[in-house]
Amino acid sequence: MKALTKDSRNEINMPLVGFGTYQLSTKEAETSVTEALKAGYRHIDSAEGYQNEEGTGRALKASGLSRDDFFITTKLFPGNKQWDAPEKTYEQTVETLKKQLADLQLDHVDLYLIHAPLAELRLEQWKALVELKKLGLTKHIGVSNYDETRIHELLSAGLPKPEANQIEFHPINTQPGLSKFMSEHSMAPIAYSSLAPLANWRMAEGQGGEVLAEKKQEAQGVITEVAHELNVTEAKLLLRWGLQHGYAILTRSTKPERIQENIDLFDFEIPQSHMDRLDQLNQDQPFAWAAHGLNPMEAAPAL
């Protein structure tokens, strides 16, 4: 493994620790992103579906950072017939990023993703992302919550390969086959909800962390033990575990001390024996979308 430092970047020049903005109000996005930039984060993860991009835009603008100093990802909400959300066409996909850029007060993003393969129109949406890259409105394009089958759909249609795939990745949900596939196809892996195994994950009112909580209990004992042995917090252990697996990671908090804690990941290393112990906790069990009643990797309608 190449030595990890706070300045490490992956193959699409993404700083390895990103600040996520899910479940933040527009005001909270503004204050939390401001705090994150002060703490040293230079990678922000946003989405149309988070409905708070104006707050993130205000924080970026007020930071005074120059455009090349930060990396920002955002995502297209593709639509979902099951939720009565109309699917985005090619033209609507192009228009969506333009509207997001206006909210973010930017002329381009660094990475644009299809949030999940929820639409029948996903090939058309991917073609629109290819066009958005050509137009210079995004530097890189990728997907999120795509498994091998959904990625093959794009490749067998003769379309460009996604440059990145953002997936739920933590010791209880490692999907080793998918990680290997992404590595073989040189797709940058990005982990979300690294902290899902924690007992306090998304426990604020309405955040849905209680759904499937019983499936974490066994793993939590081991995580507590390993964190204790290495003398680090459980949060730092889980985030560093993702980094040592070669992933960029995303983390989100509204609390300044946790925002700082979650980026201070470069002064310790998890020995291989402890990595192996954590890897054994895998159940291929996702949690992040469970409160919405679905697993986004298995929700793709037939084409």
Ligand SMILES: NC(=O)c1ccc[n+]([C@@H]2O[C@H](COP(=O)([O-])OP(=O)(O)OC[C@H]3O[C@@H](n4cnc5c(N)ncnc54)[C@H](OP(=O)(O)O)[C@@H]3O)[C@@H](O)[C@H]2O)c1
């Ligand atoms: N592509 C997708 O489908 C998808 C899905 C989910 C998430 N994401 C992205 O990934 C980002 C991260 O995922 P996530 O929102 O699930 O966040 P996360 O960082 O895995 O977990 C956040 C939860 O952990 C708590 N927490 C944060 N730092 C902590 C610490 N140091 N110690 C103890 N508890 C801590 C937070 O509470 P407090 O706020 O109270 O600190 C919150 O309840 C999202 O914000 C989003 O950008 C993408």
